[in-house]
Each structure stands twice: as structure tokens, then as C-alpha cells.
Amino acid sequence: MKNSTTVRSDAAALKDVRCLILLALFAAMSIVLGKLLSITAGPIRISFENLPILMAGILLGAPAGVVTGILADVVGCLIVGYAINPIITVGAACIGMTAGLVYRLPLSSKEMPRIVAAVMSAHVLGSMIIKSIGLMVYYQYSIAMVLPRIPLYLAIGAAESAIIVMLLKNRAFAEQIHRLHTR
Numbered sequence: 581m582k583n584s585t586t587v588r589s590d591a592a593a594l595k596d597v598r599c600l601i602l603l604a605l606f607a608a609m610s611i612v613l614g615k616l617l618s619i620t621a622g623p624i625r626i627s628f629e630n631l632p633i634l635m636a637g638i639l640l641g642a643p644a645g646v647v648t649g650i651l652a653d654v655v656g657c658l659i660v661g662y663a664i665n666p667i668i669t670v671g672a673a674c675i676g677m678t679a680g681l682v683y684r685l686p687l688s689s690k691e692m693p694r695i696v697a698a699v700m701s702a703h704v705l706g707s708m709i710i711k712s713i714g715l716m717v718y719y720q721y722s723i724a725m726v727l728p729r730i731p732l733y734l735a736i737g738a739a740e741s742a743i744i745v746m747l748l749k750n751r752a753f754a755e756q757i758h759r760l761h762t763r
Contacts, residue, residue: 590641590680598760603644603651606632610652615660623715623726629656630675630707631740634699637679638744639757645676649706667714675706691748696741703737 593599614629633652637645649672657664683698712726747753 590684591643593640593644594647599640599644602760603636603640603648606636606648607651607655610648611656611659614652615656615662623712623719623721624728624732626732626736628736628740628743630672630703630736631743633672633676634679634702634740635744635747637676637681637702638683638695638698640680641684642677642680645678645680646673647676649673649676663718665714665718667717668711671706671710671714673706674710675702678702678705692741692745695744695748699737699741699744700734703733707733 593603609632610629613631614625614627618625618627618629620626629652633645633649636648650669653669653672654664656662679698679702682701683694685694685697687697688694708730712729715721715726716723748757
């Protein structure tokens with residue numbers, strides 16, 4: 581079952597200039613939310629850096645989510661001066677990919693359960709598993725140090741799900757997304 585906002589193929593979004601501009605804006609938003617407007621303490625980062633990556637995956641498809649995640653992580657690290665951790669970059673890409681793929685599964689005819697499933701599964705795979713492994717491998721954090729990431733990303737995922745649902749319920753926002761997909 582395709583969502584009404586998904587008229588063209590997901591791969592076609594990467595060939596449309598308007599979609600590429602939106603993808604770049606999502607990557608820029610992720611950089612600002614994750615690298616500049618975050619609270620970081622060791623392996624714990626409280627931010628909404630994944631919100632734009634999730635939105636790219638849900639609204640533009642898995643390929644766009646992957647590109648947004650990679651672009652946001654690599655460019656963000658270069659801007660702030662962090663070393664690029666390829667495992668964390670793969671985690672960011674998996675967040676966009678998983679959100680795009682799970683959102684398109686015929687889990688429910690209702691929007692909210694599909695968004696919650698997409699966001700939570702993306703966080704479990706990308707944030708809780710892959711990025712935590714990257715932190716343990718590259719920075720030698722113990723498993724005990726990364727375990728608090730589980731409840732953190734459950735809470736952040738719930739907030740991000742609510743934000744995406746509210747945005748898609750906004751008529752003006754939904755009309756713009758529809759226009760993007762039907763031209």
C-alpha cells in the first residue's frame with residue numbers, strides 16, 4: 581500500500597532538483613540540531629539530529645534518507661572538527677534507510693502507527709545498535725556507558741514521532757509535500 585504522498589518512485593526523488601534541495605536542507609537541519617544545538621556527555625548526545633534524517637526517509641524514500649544521513653554526518657563532522665567515524669556514518673545512513681523502508685510497509689492504514697514504527701525501528705537499528713557499536717569501537721566506551729542510550733532514544737523517538745505526525749497533520753505542510761511528489 582502506497583501512501584498518498586508517495587506518488588513517484590523513491591529513487592526518482594534523487595533525480596529531482598526540488599527533492600535534492602529539500603534533502604540538502606534536511607542535512608543542514610540535522611547538522612545544526614546535532615552538532616550545534618545538542619547536549620553531549622561522553623557517549624550520550626541529547627539532540628534531534630535524526631529528526632530531519634527520519635523525515636527525509638519517510639517523506640522522500642529510503643535512498644534519500646541514506647544520502648541525508650551520510651551527508652549530515654560527514655559534513656557535520658568536518659564543520660565541527662570531529663573525526664569521521666565510519667560506523668556512526670553507517671548508523672546515520674541506516675536511520676534514513678530504515679525509516680523510509682518501514683514507513684512504506686503495509687503495517688497499518690493509519691499514518692501514526694506507520695510513523696511510530698518507522699521512527700522507533702530506525703532508532704533501534706541506527707542509534708541504539710550501530711552508533712553504539714561505533715562509540716565502543718572507536719572511543720572504547722564500555723557497554724555500561726552506552727546502555728543509557730536505549731531509554732534516551734526511546735524518549736527522543738517518541739518526541740520525533742509526535743513532531744512528524746503533527747507536521748503531516750498540518751494542512752499547509754501536507755499540501756507542500758503532496759506538490760513535491762506530484763509534479
